[in-house]
Amino acid sequence: MSNTFRGWAAAQPGQALTEIEFDAGEIDPEQVQVKVESCGICHSDLSMLDNNWGNSTYPLVAGHEVIGTIEKVGSQAKGLAVGDRVGIGWFAGSCLACQPCLSGRQQLCSHAEQTIVGRHGGFADRVRADWEWAIKLPKELDPASAGPLFCGGITVFSPIIDYGIQPTDRVGVIGIGGLGHMALQFLSKWGCEVTAFTTSESKADEARQLGAHHVVGTRDKEDLAKLAGTLDFILVTANVGLDWDLYIAALAPDGRLHFVGAVLEPVPVAAFSLIGGRKSISGSPLGSPATVAKMLDFCARHQIAPVTETFAMKDVNAALDHLRSGKARHRIVLKN
Numbered sequence: 001m002s003n004t005f006r007g008w009a010a011a012q013p014g015q016a017l018t019e020i021e022f023d024a025g026e027i028d029p030e031q032v033q034v035k036v037e038s039c040g041i042c043h044s045d046l047s048m049l050d051n052n053w054g055n056s057t058y059p060l061v062a063g064h065e066v067i068g069t070i071e072k073v074g075s076q077a078k079g080l081a082v083g084d085r086v087g088i089g090w091f092a093g094s095c096l097a098c099q100p101c102l103s104g105r106q107q108l109c110s111h112a113e114q115t116i117v118g119r120h121g122g123f124a125d126r127v128r129a130d131w132e133w134a135i136k137l138p139k140e141l142d143p144a145s146a147g148p149l150f151c152g153g154i155t156v157f158s159p160i161i162d163y164g165i166q167p168t169d170r171v172g173v174i175g176i177g178g179l180g181h182m183a184l185q186f187l188s189k190w191g192c193e194v195t196a197f198t199t200s201e202s203k204a205d206e207a208r209q210l211g212a213h214h215v216v217g218t219r220d221k222e223d224l225a226k227l228a229g230t231l232d233f234i235l236v237t238a239n240v241g242l243d244w245d246l247y248i249a250a251l252a253p254d255g256r257l258h259f260v261g262a263v264l265e266p267v268p269v270a271a272f273s274l275i276g277g278r279k280s281i282s283g284s285p286l287g288s289p290a291t292v293a294k295m296l297d298f299c300a301r302h303q304i305a306p307v308t309e310t311f312a313m314k315d316v317n318a319a320l321d322h323l324r325s326g327k328a329r330h331r332i333v334l335k336n
Contacts, residue, residue: 001071001072003023003024003025003026003027004021004022004023004024005021005022005023005024005120005124005125005126005127006019006020006021006124006125007019007020007022007061007120007121007123007124007125008020008061008123008124008313008314008316009058009059009060009061009120009123010049010058010059010060010062011058011059012058013049013050013051013056013058014049014050016317017049017123017316017317017320019314020059020061022059022061022120024120024126024128027072027074027128028074028128028130029074029075029076029077030074030076030077030093030130030131031074031077031093031128031129031130031131032070032072032073032074032077032080032086032128032129032130032131032134033070033071033072033073033126033127033128034066034068034069034070034071034086034088034126034127034128034129034134035068035069035070035071035125035126036066036067036068036122036124036125036126036127036336037067037068037069037085037143037335037336038066038067038068038143038144038147038310038333038334038335038336039063039064039065039066039067039121039122039123039124039147039313039333039334039336040063040065040147040148040150040151040152040306040308040331040332040333040334041062041063041065041316041319041320041323041331041332041333041334042064042065042148042151042152042178042331043178043239043323044064044090044151045062045063045064045116045121045123045320046320046323046324048060048062048116048117049062049320055117055118056117057118060116060120061116061120061121061122061123061124062116062121062122062123063115063116063121063122063123063124063127063334064088064089064090064114064115064116064121064122064150064151065087065089065122065147065148065149065150065151065152065333066087066088066089066115066121066122066127066147066150067085067086067087067137067143067144067146067147067150068085068086068088068126068127069083069084069085069086070082070083070084070085070086070134071126073131074131077130077131078131078132079131080131080134080136084136085136085137085143086134086135086136086137087134087135087137087146087147087149087150087292087296088115088122088127088129088133088134088135088150089115089133089150089151089154089286089292090114090115090150090151090285090286091106091107091112091113091114091115091129091133091286092113092114092115092119092128092129092130092133093112093113093129093130093132093133094106094107094109094111094112094113094130094132094133095109095111095112096132098110098111104288104290105288106132106133106288106289107158107285107286107287107288108285113130115127115129123313123316123334125336132289133289135150135289135292135293135296136293137296138296138297138299138300140300141296141299141300141305142305144308144310144333144335145305145306145308145333146296146299146305146306147331147333148178148182148306148308148331148333149182149295149296149299149305149306150292151286152178152179152182152306152331153182153295153299153306154286154287154291154292154295155179155260155284155285155286155287156179156180156182156183156186156235156237156260157182157186157287157291157295157298158284158286158287158288158291158295159233159235159258159260159284160186160187160190161287161291161294162284162287162291163233163256163258163282165187165190165192165232165233166191166192166232167190167191167192168191168192169192169193169232169233170192170193170195170230170231170232170252171187171192171193171194171195171231171232171233171234171235172194172195172196172197172227172231172233172234172235172247172250173187173194173195173196173197173212173234173235173237174197174218174234174235174236174237174238174242174247174261175197175198175236175237175238175239175261176196176198176200176203176206176207176210177237177238177330178328178330178331179237179260179261180196180235180237180238181206181210181306181307181330182304182306183235183237184196184207184210184211184212185210185211185302185304186295186298186304187211187235188210188211188212188213189211189298189302189304193213193214194211194212194213194214195212195213195214195215195216195227195231196208196210196212196214196215196216197215197216197217197218198215198216198217198218199217199218199219201217203215218242221243221246224243224246224247224250225246225249227250228249228250229249229250229251229252229253229277230250230252231250231251231252231255232251232252232254232255232256233255233256233258234247234250234251234255234256234257234258235258235260236257236258236259236260236261236263237260237261238261238263239261239262239263239264240263241263241265241267244257244267244268244269245270245273248269248273248274248279248281249273251277251279252277253277253278253279254277254278254279254280255277255279255280256279256280256281256282257279257280257281257282258281258282258283258284259281259282259283259284260283260284267281269281306330306331307329307330307331308330308331308332308333309322309328309329309331309332309333310332310333310334310335311332311333311334311335312334312335313334313335313336315334316334319332319334
């Protein structure tokens with residue numbers, strides 16, 4: 001089987017993607033090789049293509065929400081076989097020897113390998129990853145739309161597990177976009193009473209359809225003030241600065257304001273706003289392979305899926321322009 005892959009690559013920041021061939025080399029013993037059926041587009045792909053984080057290398061083949069079938073298995077790969085349908089997200093490897101890895105928190109491994117950092121990702125016909133990060137897709141889930149679960153989905157699902165969110169909790173979700181629309185589904189199916197915070201009143205009906213019990217405008221300070229002391233958990237999926245004091249005030253005692261959206265501005269916090277109610281502010285990346293598998297089982301049981309639009313892989317530049325324009329509802333998937 002040839003080690004020559006084809007992918008869509010950016011030669012420099014800001015340039016359109018062109019099709020290239022590249023030699024992937026011999027497969028590592030711990031890796032599997034996946035024939036890509038589809039790959040979601042995430043805002044992180046845009047950040048990498050534009051080198052916004054300063055760690056991009058070119059030519060760059062982005063794409064880290066991969067669904068495909070295994071066609072080659074390394075000699076030391078475990079639990080997977082040729083023909084298995086799997087998903088691959090942001091991570092493509094971890095050392096399996098450090099304390100986070102040994103305690104089941106591989107996403108915190110300081111030696112973790114990212115799917116599109118220093119290597120080529122899923123805007124291609126094939127991709128490789130270490131076996132522990134290639135997670136089997138339950139047959140109940142539609143492979144055509146499941147790709148975004150492996151980045152956006154696990155990003156918002158993981159805090160539910162990590163922080164022990166209870167079905168009796170009252171929770172809030174800030175932002176109803178690529179991340180937030182999945183968070184609303186997860187939390188409502190988890191059993192929580194869910195409040196959606198949005199800048200757009202036009203999204204109120206959609207938020208309710210996705211599982212929100214209440215919808216509050218982020219610019220409505222009076223409605224926000226009425227929530228003081230009521231919410232056990234608020235998940236921030238937006239990437240813009242807001243009046244954080246109002247959201248901290250909305251937390252109940254022992255409440256948590258948790259960031260998964262990459263808000264670039266500093267978050268000013270007065271210590272006394274946290275101390276009195278023993279409140280917390282936190283953030284997290286994606287989840288471990290075990291948590292990804294748990295999320296997929298939860299989606300299969302409750303018929304949870306991302307809302308997606310589909311483009312052909314060859315139309316990747318049009319798809320990227322669609323995402324940049326803010327017109328995507330809510331995730332874009334490229335299909336081979």
